[in-house]
Amino acid sequence: MAGRRIVDDVSFPVEEGEVLALVGPSGAGKSSLLRLLDRLDEPTSGTVFLSGVDYRTIPPRDLRRSVGMVMQAAALFPGTVADNVRFGPHQHGRDLPDAQVYELLKQVGLAGFASRPADRLSGGEAQRVNVARALANEPQVLLLDEPTSALDEGSKLGVEELIAAIARDRSLTCVIVTHDMAQAARIATRALVMEAGRMRRIGPVREVLHAEARLP
Amino acid sequence: MLRHVFPDPLALGLAQAALVSLAALAVALLARRRRIHVVQSVAVALARGLVQICAIGSVLLAMLHGPRWLAGIALVGMVGAAAITAARRARAVPGALRIAALAILSGAGSVLVLTVLAGAVDPTVTSLVPVGSMLIASAMNAVGLALERFRSDVVAHASHVESALALGASPEAAAEPYVRAAFQASLLPAIDNLRSLGIVWIPGLMTGMVLTGTPPVQAAVYQFVVIAMIFSSSALTCLVATSLVRAGAFSPAEQLLLRGDAHP
Numbered sequence: 001m002a003g004r005r006i007v008d009d010v011s012f013p014v015e016e017g018e019v020l021a022l023v024g025p026s027g028a029g030k031s032s033l034l035r036l037l038d039r040l041d042e043p044t045s046g047t048v049f050l051s052g053v054d055y056r057t058i059p060p061r062d063l064r065r066s067v068g069m070v071m072q073a074a075a076l077f078p079g080t081v082a083d084n085v086r087f088g089p090h091q092h093g094r095d096l097p098d099a100q101v102y103e104l105l106k107q108v109g110l111a112g113f114a115s116r117p118a119d120r121l122s123g124g125e126a127q128r129v130n131v132a133r134a135l136a137n138e139p140q141v142l143l144l145d146e147p148t149s150a151l152d153e154g155s156k157l158g159v160e161e162l163i164a165a166i167a168r169d170r171s172l173t174c175v176i177v178t179h180d181m182a183q184a185a186r187i188a189t190r191a192l193v194m195e196a197g198r199m200r201r202i203g204p205v206r207e208v209l210h211a212e213a214r215l216p
Numbered sequence: 217m218l219r220h221v222f223p224d225p226l227a228l229g230l231a232q233a234a235l236v237s238l239a240a241l242a243v244a245l246l247a248r249r250r251r252i253h254v255v256q257s258v259a260v261a262l263a264r265g266l267v268q269i270c271a272i273g274s275v276l277l278a279m280l281h282g283p284r285w286l287a288g289i290a291l292v293g294m295v296g297a298a299a300i301t302a303a304r305r306a307r308a309v310p311g312a313l314r315i316a317a318l319a320i321l322s323g324a325g326s327v328l329v330l331t332v333l334a335g336a337v338d339p340t341v342t343s344l345v346p347v348g349s350m351l352i353a354s355a356m357n358a359v360g361l362a363l364e365r366f367r368s369d370v371v372a373h374a375s376h377v378e379s380a381l382a383l384g385a386s387p388e389a390a391a392e393p394y395v396r397a398a399f400q401a402s403l404l405p406a407i408d409n410l411r412s413l414g415i416v417w418i419p420g421l422m423t424g425m426v427l428t429g430t431p432p433v434q435a436a437v438y439q440f441v442v443i444a445m446i447f448s449s450s451a452l453t454c455l456v457a458t459s460l461v462r463a464g465a466f467s468p469a470e471q472l473l474l475r476g477d478a479h480p
Binding site for chain 2: 038039040041042056060061062064065068069071073075077078087088091092130133134137
């Protein structure tokens with residue numbers, strides 16, 4: 001829209017199977033950049049290429065099935081945990097079999113939660129369901145927007161480990177927004193530092209964080 | 217009794233109007249003690265209402281012997297005024313005026329045409345204008361409620377709507393719970409009217425017909441027809457309005473536009 005540029009002059013590649021952390025102070029445009037990657041907002045100029053294809057030529061629903069997103073707040077739908085996991089595949093007429101729902105929930109550490117009401121979960125459990133429901137679409141890329149920042153200390157590490165394990169085991173390409181440098185170091189292979197809507201630095205996570213630490 | 221003080225019917229009527237207005241203002245004053253400040257808007261609304269209804273009474277009288285197209289003009293004017301009123305209630309909804317006007321025109325309009333075709337309403341100025349105005353008024357109330365409810369629900373649940381989109385849902389599917397809630401909420405008053413018909417509520421039309429000598433059962437059936445028409449008009453209007461507002465809530469690239477947060 002008219003006015004301030006929230007993200008400007010940012011260009012970077014994401015390699016297949018890598019975990020890229022978007023770091024920087026709050027208000028730097030990390031989440032806005034992530035939303036652009038899923039085309040939840042429209043870039044005023046520029047575009048994103050997914051496996052070499054300009055994403056504006058991909059029908060939005062197909063794009064968002066290929067590029068999953070886990071938002072900061074779990075925002076689960078009313079119904080059971082299984083209903084939530086089935087939601088994505090159901091949107092294109094696929095009914096996920098019970099066995100697959102079970103398998104996904106097991107992966108996020110919630111085996112046996114299928115028939116629980118989604119509104120009676122703890123914050124950490126809800127975020128795990130959020131991850132499972134994004135994985136149910138079998139995305140090529142998973143975007144995560146501060147997935148642990150709304151959680152208490154106890155469940156934070158668990159969810160973080162889960163994300164790291166999923167990225168590793170599935171060799172899933174991930175872009176994760178975090179304001180926590182230590183978390184970025186634990187999960188990511190590369191890091192991109194944002195500042196005031198622009199890209200300040202990108203590179204292997206240790207190098208970037210090392211350089212950032214030396215800044216005044 | 218007022219009747220003894222004001223023997224002239226017009227003076228009596230005005231005195232009665234003054235009395236009920238004072239009662240309404242007294243309630244508004246009472247509400248002030250609970251810090252609900254409506255005195256000014258109630259006063260203005262009362263004065264406006266009185267002037268408007270007197271004006272339309274005179275217009276109706278003038279139209280009585282006029283050509284039928286006059287009724288058409290009067291009804292279109294009413295749709296415009298109703299759309300403005302409804303849009304004001306839902307002023308945070310983008311395109312509210314256009315949506316309300318289209319919805320009321322199609323909802324109330326098609327029901328009016330249908331009832332004329334069915335012979336339930338005479339195609340005369342004196343029937344079309346009052347019956348049409350009832351349909352338009354109920355459609356106006358319903359559409360204002362529906363639009364505002366949809367907007368506030370979607371803004372409050374923006375993260376749910378966007379989660380659904382991010383999971384590959386169509387805008388229709390992502391907004392479906394809020395379309396449904398808005399539709400139901402806006403129709404509740406009309407449903408309650410239907411439900412309480414004859415028990416809590418004996419509408420004026422029927423009373424008037426019985427007083428002027430129509431057999432009660434015939435008057436009752438006619439009244440039912442009118443209430444059912446009002447219900448259909450509201451329902452159809454809401455259906456059109458919620459479809460239009462939902463369409464306007466998303467961009468062509470299926471992005472949620474109706475958001476109250478920091479991602480403009």
